[in-house]
Amino acid sequence: MNGRHHDFDAADGSDVTGTPPSRSDKAESDGVEEALALVGRKTSQGGAPAAAAGPSTVRHRATPWPDARALAERIGRAAPPRTQRVPLDQALGHVLAEPLAALCDLPSFDTSAMDGWIVAGPGPWTVQVGGSILAGHGEASPLPDGAAVRIATGARIPPEATAVIRSEHARTDADKGQLYAEREVVTGQDIRPRGQECRSGDQLLPAASLVTPAVLGLAAAAGYDELLTVVRPRVEVLVLGDELLTAGLPHDGLIRDALGPMVGPWLHALGVHVVATRRLGDDAEALYRAVTTSDADLILTTGGTAAGPVDHVHPVLRKAGAELLVDSVAVRPGHPMLLARLAADGDLPARHLVGLPGNPLAAVSGLLTLAEPLLRGLAGRPAPLPYRAPVHDEVHGHPYDTRLVPFVHRADHLVPLHYNGPAMLRGIAAADGLAVVPPGGAQAGDELEVLDLPWTSWTPSLVEGGRFT
Numbered sequence: 001m002n003g004r005h006h007d008f009d010a011a012d013g014s015d016v017t018g019t020p021p022s023r024s025d026k027a028e029s030d031g032v033e034e035a036l037a038l039v040g041r042k043t044s045q046g047g048a049p050a051a052a053a054g055p056s057t058v059r060h061r062a063t064p065w066p067d068a069r070a071l072a073e074r075i076g077r078a079a080p081p082r083t084q085r086v087p088l089d090q091a092l093g094h095v096l097a098e099p100l101a102a103l104c105d106l107p108s109f110d111t112s113a114m115d116g117w118i119v120a121g122p123g124p125w126t127v128q129v130g131g132s133i134l135a136g137h138g139e140a141s142p143l144p145d146g147a148a149v150r151i152a153t154g155a156r157i158p159p160e161a162t163a164v165i166r167s168e169h170a171r172t173d174a175d176k177g178q179l180y181a182e183r184e185v186v187t188g189q190d191i192r193p194r195g196q197e198c199r200s201g202d203q204l205l206p207a208a209s210l211v212t213p214a215v216l217g218l219a220a221a222a223g224y225d226e227l228l229t230v231v232r233p234r235v236e237v238l239v240l241g242d243e244l245l246t247a248g249l250p251h252d253g254l255i256r257d258a259l260g261p262m263v264g265p266w267l268h269a270l271g272v273h274v275v276a277t278r279r280l281g282d283d284a285e286a287l288y289r290a291v292t293t294s295d296a297d298l299i300l301t302t303g304g305t306a307a308g309p310v311d312h313v314h315p316v317l318r319k320a321g322a323e324l325l326v327d328s329v330a331v332r333p334g335h336p337m338l339l340a341r342l343a344a345d346g347d348l349p350a351r352h353l354v355g356l357p358g359n360p361l362a363a364v365s366g367l368l369t370l371a372e373p374l375l376r377g378l379a380g381r382p383a384p385l386p387y388r389a390p391v392h393d394e395v396h397g398h399p400y401d402t403r404l405v406p407f408v409h410r411a412d413h414l415v416p417l418h419y420n421g422p423a424m425l426r427g428i429a430a431a432d433g434l435a436v437v438p439p440g441g442a443q444a445g446d447e448l449e450v451l452d453l454p455w456t457s458w459t460p461s462l463v464e465g466g467r468f469t
């Protein structure tokens with residue numbers, strides 16, 4: 001033991017639902033109940049109970065948190081990539097399936113960078129009568145030495161011209177029909193030469209780049225009408241629980257469904273296609289039917305992952321012949337989360353299922369631990385660059401498990417938020433992300449890994465449908 005972790009002597013056992021700000025962090029999300037849940041858990045060799053072995057030697061059935069994330073991503077990346085051609089106005093938020101290579105030179109002709117005068121040779125110059133050279137027109141006739149013509153930004157440079165003089169740097173003598181420069185004129189000034197930004201065929205962006213608004217602009221400038229992108233993974237969300245209301249106030253032991261309204265939009269913000277969110281109650285038959293007939297790439301269930309009388313996820317997966325790849329993760333909250341593989345069956349290809357625990361913050365933990373890396377892999381998106389930041393306060397840890405704690409960025413530090421209990425969304429709703437607290441906890445100033453939320457950086461799917469007219 002390193003002396004940092006939360007000691008589990010808080011015998012009231014009441015803290016598993018989180019701590020209001022007035023209470024000590026000591027009693028935050030974990031407690032006696034969870035410590036007891038570890039007691040009696042066998043080592044992977046079927047040896048002594050895990051809790052008796054101590055943190056350095058303990059082996060859980062639970063997959064370590066970093067391994068669970070890495071495995072989920074590997075599984076996603078192992079799927080054969082599917083690609084499609086998408087018109088530019090529907091490509092926002094997609095991922096490029098091939099490098100973006102310029103289809104033309106940019107600029108595609110020598111062009112004026114300023115409004116002013118195009119001149120040939122040294123001045124003063126004779127102003128040519130007969131209008132200006134404007135953007136959007138074909139090539140003008142060659143400019144004789146000593147001549148000047150008005151030119152607009154973006155207009156083609158006529159052959160033989162040598163420089164552009166900005167209007168504010170030039171003076172005309174109307175009587176003499178002459179143009180004088182008020183500053184030294186350098187050959188080529190304010191002319192953007194053809195190919196300055198790229199030559200046709202140059203790689204502008206690598207494959208796997210996210211199509212952002214800027215990428216759409218670049219692709220259009222470089223001549224694209226459509227893009228080859230990775231097909232978005234399709235996800236079906238199954239919300240389990242007879243106790244859930246879809247409207248009104250909680251009453252008579254019934255509570256509002258907090259996951260139906262949250263999980264679909266969260267997935268959407270990750271750039272995937274949510275085919276449906278269905279509420280199935282605690283009906284094992286309905287769950288079996290849904291799981292065995294869904295053609296989504298990923299089925300995501302909420303609730304029913306534990307071992308209660310109506311927790312149907314494990315029995316249904318067994319009945320469906322699913323292979324459990326991850327069966328609980330060493331993370332708090334969210335440890336009952338699971339990942340399973342459903343074999344191909346008839347017309348249905350092999351698919352995956354992620355079971356999110358029912359407690360709402362535990363479900364968020366499952367989303368970020370298993371669903372997000374898996375979907376990132378399936379979507380061909382690169383992993384975000386991992387980053388760490390110092391934590392402002394001491395954060396108690398779990399003795400063996402990783403903790404995910406909602407935080408806000410304040411003056412280069414992560415400030416952990418209260419209301420981080422497994423059943424609470426009050427912290428995460430105000431958060432910039434989740435701080436990854438290693439087993440044993442962290443001291444003030446320790447650098448913690450940070451998980452961003454999709455909307456704390458720009459996200460494609462907050463722009464509904466990503467279309468423009």
Ligand SMILES: Nc1nc2c(c(=O)[nH]1)N[C@H]1C(S)=C(S)[C@@H](COP(=O)(O)OP(=O)(O)OC[C@H]3O[C@@H](n4cnc5c(N)ncnc54)[C@H](O)[C@@H]3O)O[C@H]1N2
Nearest residue numbers: 037241256257258259260303304305306311357358359362
């Ligand atoms: N004997 C044990 N019991 C429990 C354990 C354990 O290790 N041993 N783990 C606890 C933990 S941790 C969690 S998390 C939950 C996971 O349970 P389930 O995935 O089976 O979820 P449910 O029992 O269906 O629900 C748990 C909790 O969450 C509420 N819930 C469910 N769905 C929603 C929803 N859509 N919106 C809002 N709230 C929801 C539900 O009413 C329960 O209060 O198991 C513990 N038990």
Ligand code: MOO
Nearest residue numbers: 333334335362422
């Ligand atoms: O408390 Mo559980 O850890 O919500 O997953």
